[in-house]
Amino acid sequence: MSGGPSESDALVPISGLQHLMYCERQAALIHVERVWEEDAATVAGKLFHERVDRAGTERRRSGRVVRALPLRSERLGLVGQADAVEYHADASVPGGWRPFPVEYKRGRLKSERADRVQLCAQALCLEEMHGVAVPEGALFYGASHRRVSVRFDVALRQETEAAARRLAGFIQERWVPRAVFDARCPPCSLRARCLPEPVSQPGRAARHLARMLNLEEGE
Amino acid sequence: MSLQLNTLFVTTDGAYLRKDHETVVVRVEETTRVQVPLQHLASVVCFGRVGVSPELMSALAEAGVHVAFFSPTGRFLARVEGVPGGNVVLRRGQFRCADDAARTLELARAMVAGKVYNARQFLLHARRDAAEVRRQGLADAAEHLASSLRALGRAGTLDAVRGVEGNAAREYFAAFPLLVKREDEAFRFGGRSRRPPKDRINALLSFGYALLAQDCAGAAAGVGLDAAVGYLHEERPGRLSLALDLMEELRAAVVDRLVLSLVNRGQVGPGDFLEDAAGGWRMSDAARKTFLVAYQEAKQVEVQHEFLGQQVPWGRVPHLQALLLARVIRGDLEAYPPFRVR
Numbered sequence: 001m002s003g004g005p006s007e008s009d010a011l012v013p014i015s016g017l018q019h020l021m022y023c024e025r026q027a028a029l030i031h032v033e034r035v036w037e038e039d040a041a042t043v044a045g046k047l048f049h050e051r052v053d054r055a056g057t058e059r060r061r062s063g064r065v066v067r068a069l070p071l072r073s074e075r076l077g078l079v080g081q082a083d084a085v086e087y088h089a090d091a092s093v094p095g096g097w098r099p100f101p102v103e104y105k106r107g108r109l110k111s112e113r114a115d116r117v118q119l120c121a122q123a124l125c126l127e128e129m130h131g132v133a134v135p136e137g138a139l140f141y142g143a144s145h146r147r148v149s150v151r152f153d154v155a156l157r158q159e160t161e162a163a164a165r166r167l168a169g170f171i172q173e174r175w176v177p178r179a180v181f182d183a184r185c186p187p188c189s190l191r192a193r194c195l196p197e198p199v200s201q202p203g204r205a206a207r208h209l210a211r212m213l214n215l216e217e218g219e
Numbered sequence: 220m221s222l223q224l225n226t227l228f229v230t231t232d233g234a235y236l237r238k239d240h241e242t243v244v245v246r247v248e249e250t251t252r253v254q255v256p257l258q259h260l261a262s263v264v265c266f267g268r269v270g271v272s273p274e275l276m277s278a279l280a281e282a283g284v285h286v287a288f289f290s291p292t293g294r295f296l297a298r299v300e301g302v303p304g305g306n307v308v309l310r311r312g313q314f315r316c317a318d319d320a321a322r323t324l325e326l327a328r329a330m331v332a333g334k335v336y337n338a339r340q341f342l343l344h345a346r347r348d349a350a351e352v353r354r355q356g357l358a359d360a361a362e363h364l365a366s367s368l369r370a371l372g373r374a375g376t377l378d379a380v381r382g383v384e385g386n387a388a389r390e391y392f393a394a395f396p397l398l399v400k401r402e403d404e405a406f407r408f409g410g411r412s413r414r415p416p417k418d419r420i421n422a423l424l425s426f427g428y429a430l431l432a433q434d435c436a437g438a439a440a441g442v443g444l445d446a447a448v449g450y451l452h453e454e455r456p457g458r459l460s461l462a463l464d465l466m467e468e469l470r471a472a473v474v475d476r477l478v479l480s481l482v483n484r485g486q487v488g489p490g491d492f493l494e495d496a497a498g499g500w501r502m503s504d505a506a507r508k509t510f511l512v513a514y515q516e517a518k519q520v521e522v523q524h525e526f527l528g529q530q531v532p533w534g535r536v537p538h539l540q541a542l543l544l545a546r547v548i549r550g551d552l553e554a555y556p557p558f559r560v561r
Contacts, residue, residue, distance in 0.1 A: 032308065033306055033308065033309065033443070034306055034443075035306075174308045176549065176551075178551060179551065193442075193542065195527070195542065195543070195546060195551075197527075197528070198526060198527055198528075198543075198552070198556075199546055199551045199552060202553070203553065204526075204556075205526070205543075205547070205552045205553060205554040205555065205556040206553050206554040208525075208526050208554075208556040208559070209329050209332060209554045209555070209556055209557065212332045212333070212336045212368070212557065212559060213332050213368050213369070213371060213372040214368075214369075214372065215336075215365055215368060
């Protein structure tokens with residue numbers, strides 16, 4: 001359907017993969033239609049990341065940590081930023097350091113699958129940028145102070161690449177999937193702009209209009 | 220999302236607005252009259268000689284708040300808004316619809332349906348508590364509008380739709396004097412007239428429609444539509460055709476109702492208007508303030524949005540209708556559902 005990302009300017013923001021994993025329409029509304037609604041959760045998330053994302057490098061005994069590192073994959077058309085990349089000493093790697101991405105999540109674990117895909121996309125970028133294998137990373141959940149390590153196995157890599165291609169396709173085709181109203185809708189911050197309920201009932205708008213023209217319910 | 224419906228109206232000649240941290244400061248002759256947080260505003264509307272600092276304009280634009288400028292007589296002059304939403308795709312869809320005769324016809328039909336239906340509801344509501352002598356006239360006018368709606372269903376061309384709209388508007392305004400309860404000669408309504416309004420009620424209507432058109436233009440821009448490209452209204456230089464389209468279904472329920480309540484309750488009197496040498500009427504500063512306060516209050520009143528199945532303040536309705544129109548343009552909805560007054 002879509003050509004390679006290098007043939008187009010349909011760059012896929014890594015953060016968009018998380019939206020895609022939650023709801024394809026939400027991802028398309030944000031990344032194709034550029035709709036964004038702030039609610040308490042999105043503002044809190046933004047403020048949290050402002051604290052996390054102060055660019056810079058720290059040295060630790062185990063290696064160094066680079067914060068707010070810009071990421072890019074030509075192959076997948078991905079762009080984004082890692083909250084933190086730890087460089088672990090590893091003699092088997094040319095140069096001696098192996099990148100280890102760490103993504104900070106403000107709240108509790110919501111969808112580990114979405115978080116893992118997002119983290120894996122960072123790893124794919126790091127592999128392409130540094131030319132070294134990145135087999136592992138970690139998710140850090142702010143509310144529980146829990147650090148969960150994630151292995152980038154074949155299944156997760158395939159899932160991540162498929163998600164990146166899917167979102168790239170939406171952006172390239174400027175396609176917004178139709179609404180489906182389900183359990184994901186009530187907590188979604190874009191609900192008021194998406195209008196999933198009325199929009200997912202075929203024929204309802206036409207009937208509403210027809211009633212006005214025929215005055216069926218009028219006096 | 221911004222649920223704020225607050226409009227900052229500035230009516231004092233010589234006022235100057237500037238930004239102070241995250242607030243808007245209104246200064247008149249070196250004294251601060253008002254200071255409001257940017258977060259609380261949906262729009263800023265200025266009448267007469269009012270200045271706005273470039274820094275404030277840019278902060279308002281960034282916050283999605285538009286600034287509109289009107290002449291002292293209430294004529295629209297200009298509007299400042301920021302970079303339109305990044306939604307080129309939607310605007311292209313909007314333009315394509317406008318170039319497609321069949322889709323334009325259906326959208327225009329729906330918009331006129333909203334206008335005529337709601338005008339009829341308005342007359343029927345008024346009939347309930349009208350004096351006996353007026354009831355028959357109101358019922359007859361409502362019946363005319365019902366036949367307009369039926370004719371609208373059959374209209375096969377855009378011209379036919381516009382024809383139905385013109386007829387319905389004439390019938391409606393012919394019955395309008397039956398809604399004016401003041402016996403005063405000063406509030407005699409001589410049919411709709413504009414540029415200039417030829418009587419006091421027309422002055423009130425023109426002012427109200429200008430405000431509502433601005434709200435509709437802001438709503439269109441807010442969802443990424445181009446306010447100048449409409450369906451029912453022909454495009455003309457300087458005309459906000461889409462804003463006028465969106466406004467049709469709300470005219471009676473928002474502006475006409477407000478105008479009649481101001482007149483019938485005596486909130487504006489004969490002396491609240493000025494006549495110019497050419498026989499045009501305009502509102503005094505005091506009457507304009509009364510109107511603006513009442514308009515702002517009316518926007519906070521909750522109403523049932525039948526299609527969306529929720530209670531919303533009147534002031535949200537233009538935004539929701541613009542959003543629904545955007546969904547029609549994107550192909551999510553197969554028809555435009557006008558706002559329907561119960």
